[in-house]
Amino acid sequence: MSANRIVGVDLGTMFFQVAENKEGKINIKTTRNAFVELESSDDIEDVLKQNGWQYVKDGKRYYVIGEDSLRVAKMFPGKVELRRPLKDGVLNKGEDKKLLILNELIESSIGKAPDNNSVVCFCVSSESVDGSSDNTYHKARLQGIFKRLGWKTKVIEEGLAVILSERPVMVERDGSEALYSGIGISMGSGRINCVLSYKGLQIIGMSVARAGDYLDQKVSDQTDTPISQVISKKENLLDFESIDYNDDVIFALDAYYSSMIQYVFSIFAKKFAAVKSQFDVPLDIVVAGGTAMPNGFNKKISEVIAEMDLPFKVKEVRLSKDPRNSVVKGLLTQAIIYHRKNSNEEVKEKKQE
């Protein structure tokens, strides 16, 4: 076989992930998609190396990146600002170092393509329904980074990556099964993406900005609690099967999660109405992403949407077994399919010649 490399890359607002199929295993690399800038000094390189911090040096400027950026931000509160290359699921327009950092993450994780047939599949958000962002520029910029490194690119919408990874099944009226058919939802920190798919083909897609960061901010505002504490409680204590109503933050998180689910499904219902007639059997809903990780979240969704008048029936709300990695695995799946298709076409062309 050839030495072509095939990878899926998920450039999330919170995490940067790469998945690659290597010797019968899926290898997933993850780092936090954040950085801080350090003031230049004579001994800065020594400080970075002594602490083992990950960094990028650009001329005389030093940027600590990944998980280490959080550590540095906590060590120097108010003195260094935690910065993010992405905001609301797209390139952060207010951040002038976003491309530098993203390029370094991409180059350090996948490097240059070994040949002309190596493939990267990455995802973008579906069309924004709350006017919050446009991803055309975002997509072209990322393609530019991969192209510079010699990769062929395939781009899909984030919700479809969940479908390709989680394999929802729709049972047709005649009893036959339509695989990869249902609703895929990716709940990240920047955006929530929803896609309706039929046999692996995207029918409709939409995204909203009311995602993890939005929830954290709202709860922080309402309870007068620092965001870091809200995130900590969300990640460690929030359990939808056992809500502690005496804890203001947990109580507020529960309320805002309900509101977010209602918001997402009410908008998705309007989009769905256009294709309603084709989907008159119950649908699987598969959910992935960091914001979907609290225990019992699938039950929470079921409870909230049971109270709503939706234009579709729900068969099951299922949480991904591997919510953090679901999107990047779906992207790898699509990358392999794209690579095989290209290879088959090349073989056909050669035969014709």
Added chain:
Amino acid sequence: MLIIANKSNKNIVISDLKLVIKKKQVLDLDKLNLHISPKSSKDLRILLSNGSLIQMNRSKIDTDSNKTADVPKNVNSDILVEMKKIIRSEISKQKPKNIVADNTNVIKAIQHLTNLVGKSSVSSGEKEKTEENYNIDVDIDEDKLVEIHAKKIERIAGLTERYVEYVEEESDNASVIDNVEELENML
């Protein structure tokens, strides 16, 4: 509020705002988190002046039907032609010593003609003509756009050094490969 519409069937790129306005899309630029103010965008001014983009909030004010009800059709274009003639003749009469006085005459002439027109500046016929110009092809080929970005990255990333590590995990590839096989058969 700065509402901009792309009435064409092509995406339009406002380069210095790093913004793409999709075909038929309407956006309030003041609500976007742009890296420079849209009012200081040179590219936006050019696209507005050549009609590729339309400023919606201003055109609504300009086409207020109640205020233009008494103005005969096509009067505007006639008056505009007349206005140009008067301005040209006033300017040609100007001598260096009495520029201020002569400018006053030009301004008076313009004010007089403006009063004749009322507050409408564009007649319905002219509006149609203008709208024809909105379908100018200013879309950039996607491959070209990617190439432009690749060059930009090359400039940014030329002289960097790095030390980066990742949290790595491995899992069995069976589920991914099974999905690939199923999807290939279906698609």
